[in-house]
Amino acid sequence: xxxxxxxxxxxxxxxxxxxxxxEKAELAGLIIRRDTxxxxxxxxxxxxFPIFDLRNRVVGFGGRVLDDSLPKYLNxxxxxxxxxxxxxxxxxxxxxxxxxxxxxxxxxGYMDCLALRNHGLEEVVxxxxxxxxxxxxxxLKGYASEVVVVFDSDEAGIGAMLKSLPLFLNEGVSxxxxxxxxxxxxxxxxxxxxxxSFLELLAHAPLMFDLYLEQRLRPGDSDPEVKIRVLxxxxxxxxxxxxxxxxxx
Numbered sequence: 323x324x325x326x327x328x329x330x331x332x333x334x335x336x337x338x339x340x341x342x343x344x345e346k347a348e349l350a351g352l353i354i355r356r357d358t359x360x361x362x363x364x365x366x367x368x369x370x371f372p373i374f375d376l377r378n379r380v381v382g383f384g385g386r387v388l389d390d391s392l393p394k395y396l397n398x399x400x401x402x403x404x405x406x407x408x409x410x411x412x413x414x415x416x417x418x419x420x421x422x423x424x425x426x427x428x429x430x431g432y433m434d435c436l437a438l439r440n441h442g443l444e445e446v447v448x449x450x451x452x453x454x455x456x457x458x459x460x461x462l463k464g465y466a467s468e469v470v471v472v473f474d475s476d477e478a479g480i481g482a483m484l485k486s487l488p489l490f491l492n493e494g495v496s497x498x499x500x501x502x503x504x505x506x507x508x509x510x511x512x513x514x515x516x517x518x519s520f521l522e523l524l525a526h527a528p529l530m531f532d533l534y535l536e537q538r539l540r541p542g543d544s545d546p547e548v549k550i551r552v553l554x555x556x557x558x559x560x561x562x563x564x565x566x567x568x569x570x571x
Contacts, residue, residue, distance in 0.1 A: 326385060328367030334360075351382065351398035365396065371432045373404070373450070374414040381409070384432055384450065395431070395451050408457035411435055411448040419444035420465040427524065428454075428462075428471045434508035441517040454486045459493045468496040470527050472508055480537050484559050487530050500527040501537070 326333065334353050337344060344361050347353045353361040368385030375381045382404035385396045398404055410428075412435045413420075420426045427446045429435055435448040445466075449458060454471075462469055471486065473479035483499055490497035500523045502511055512520045528536070538552045 324370040324372070326363065326365035326368045326370050330362045330366065333363045333365070349401065351401050351404070364398070367391075368396065371411070373398070373409060373411055375403075375409070376414050376417065378414055382406075384411070386432065397450055397452075405457075406450050406452045407455040408461060409450060410458055410461060411450050412439070413447050413461070415439070416445055416447055417465050420447075420462070424467045426462050426466040426469045428469055429508045430472075431507070431509070434472075437509040437512050438517075438520070441512050441520075443512075443517060443520070454482070454489060456489050456493060459489055459495055463493055463495050466495075468498065470498045470500055470524050471530070472500045472502065474502060474507065476504075480534065483530060483537075484534055484555060487534070488559055490530065497530040498527040499530040499533045500524055501533065 365385040371384040372380045373382040382398035438446045
C-alpha cells in the first residue's frame with residue numbers, strides 16, 4: 323500500500339523533478355490537466371492501493387480517504403492498460419489458490435479483500451467497487467468452477483444479486499451467494515467474528531437464485547401482490563439469458 327499526500331501537486335512535482343513526461347502520467351490517469359494549463363494530482367490525502375494484472379504489473383490505482391470526504395473510494399480512470407470491467411483486485415495473488423480450491427470468493431472492496439487475506443482466506447478477489455460484468459466472470463471461469471459472491475443484506479445488495487445472476491448463467495459458472503448480517507461488510511465481520519465464522523457462512527451459502535427467492539418470498543407469505551412484484555423483478559433479468567433452455571429452467 324502507499325499514501326498520496328494531501329497536496330495538489332505532490333506527485334506532479336515529483337514526476338517533473340524526475341524528468342517524467344507529464345502527458346504520459348495524464349494518460350495513465352495519475353494526474354489531471356487544468357483548464358488554465360498545468361496539471362494537478364488525481365489522488366490527494368488517500369491510502370493508495372496498487373492494482374496488478376496477472377503478470378504482476380501495476381496497471382492502475384485505487385485511493386481511499388482517511389476521513390468522511392467523498393468519494394470514499396477513487397479509482398484510476400479507464401486507460402489503455404486498465405479496464406475496470408475486466409480487472410479483479412487481488413487475482414494476481416489469489417489465482418493459484420482459486421485454481422486449487424476450484425472456488426473464488428468475490429467481495430466488493432479493497433479492504434474487504436485484504437482483511438480476508440490477512441485472516442488466511444487466499445481465494446478472494448474484489449470488483450473494484452464497480453458493477454460485476456461477464457468479463458469478470460469469464461476471467462474467473464479459467465480458474466474456478468464456482469464463485470461465492472458476498473453481498474450486503476440491504477436492498478442494494480439484493481438488487482446486485484439479481485442483476486448478476488444471468489451473467490453467471492450465461493457463462494456456465496455455478497454462483498452461490500452469502501449474505502452478511504446487518505451492519506457488516508466482510509472486513510468488519512471477519513475482524514469481529516473471525517475467519518471460522520466467515521467460512522461457516524461460505525459453507526452454507528445457497529445458490530444465488532434460491533437465496534434471492536428466500537429474501538423476497540418469506541415463508542408463509544401468500545400475498546399475491548408480493549408474488550407479482552417478484553415476477554416483475556425476475557422476468558426482465560431472466561430475459562437476458564442467451565439460451566432458450568436456461569430461460570425454461
